[in-house]
Amino acid sequence: MKPPDRRAALAQYRARAAVYDLELALFEPIRRQAIARLALQPGQTVLDIGCGTGLSLPLLEAGVGLQGRIVGIEQSPEMLARARQRVRAHGWRNVRLVCAPAEEASIPGRADAALLHFTHDILQRPEAIANVLAHLRPGARVVASGLKWAGRWRWPVNLFVLPAALRSVSSLQGLAAPWAGLAQALTALELDTVLLGAVFVASGKLRESTPPRR
Numbered sequence: 001m002k003p004p005d006r007r008a009a010l011a012q013y014r015a016r017a018a019v020y021d022l023e024l025a026l027f028e029p030i031r032r033q034a035i036a037r038l039a040l041q042p043g044q045t046v047l048d049i050g051c052g053t054g055l056s057l058p059l060l061e062a063g064v065g066l067q068g069r070i071v072g073i074e075q076s077p078e079m080l081a082r083a084r085q086r087v088r089a090h091g092w093r094n095v096r097l098v099c100a101p102a103e104e105a106s107i108p109g110r111a112d113a114a115l116l117h118f119t120h121d122i123l124q125r126p127e128a129i130a131n132v133l134a135h136l137r138p139g140a141r142v143v144a145s146g147l148k149w150a151g152r153w154r155w156p157v158n159l160f161v162l163p164a165a166l167r168s169v170s171s172l173q174g175l176a177a178p179w180a181g182l183a184q185a186l187t188a189l190e191l192d193t194v195l196l197g198a199v200f201v202a203s204g205k206l207r208e209s210t211p212p213r214r
């Protein structure tokens with residue numbers, strides 16, 4: 001199966017940016033579940049990888065507070081423009097937004113936590129995972145969530161997953177277990193599935209032994 005395709009992904013989210021927030025409404029309870037798993041503390045720094053239009057920012061702000069920091073990484077200029085509007089509208093001064101692919105982004109410092117919410121293409125890029133993990137402190141909490149195949153015997157659910165995935169990702173590679181690459185670097189892995197197996201929430205802590213990449 002072909003790997004993620006940056007040009008296709010950029011075109012996908014250029015077309016989708018204006019309607020994205022509405023389309024995600026069904027999945028908002030899962031966002032709350034995923035961000036709760038980060039167990040954020042006031043003053044911490046959290047990475048929002050593939051932050052899109054910034055829908056996670058209010059909950060991340062509530063977690064880290066005014067003394068904390070949020071770094072959003074997003075490759076689509078159209079999606080990120082909406083995240084910037086959100087930051088301006090709220091007057092948040094502790095959010096840094098970086099327009100770059102996760103595999104190339106220059107990420108400041110070492111964060112306490114990372115969120116990858118509905119970021120299948122990123123999870124399928126080992127170099128993106130490596131870049132993100134290299135900018136986390138050992139023991140940092142990492143949460144990934146998103147669509148998955150519901151399983152061989154749940155084909156009616158997969159009839160919902162397929163069109164949703166085709167609208168969201170540039171490659172269906174790894175859709176049976178999208179967290180698999182990331183999970184290798186984590187301990188205390190917890191995996192939940194919701195919506196009849198169509199969505200996963202995976203969380204864990206970065207292994208102490210993961211070497212810094214840069």
Ligand SMILES: C[S@@+](CC[C@H](N)C(=O)[O-])C[C@H]1O[C@@H](n2cnc3c(N)ncnc32)[C@H](O)[C@@H]1O
Pocket residue numbers: 009013024049050051052053054055056073074075076079100101102103116117118119120121122125128168
């Ligand atoms: C389904 S959206 C999720 C957005 C956001 N995380 C949310 O929860 O609403 C996937 C996002 O990942 C971004 N993306 C895809 N591949 C990327 C990459 N390699 N680096 C950075 N962003 C990427 C897309 O542009 C898109 O905004």
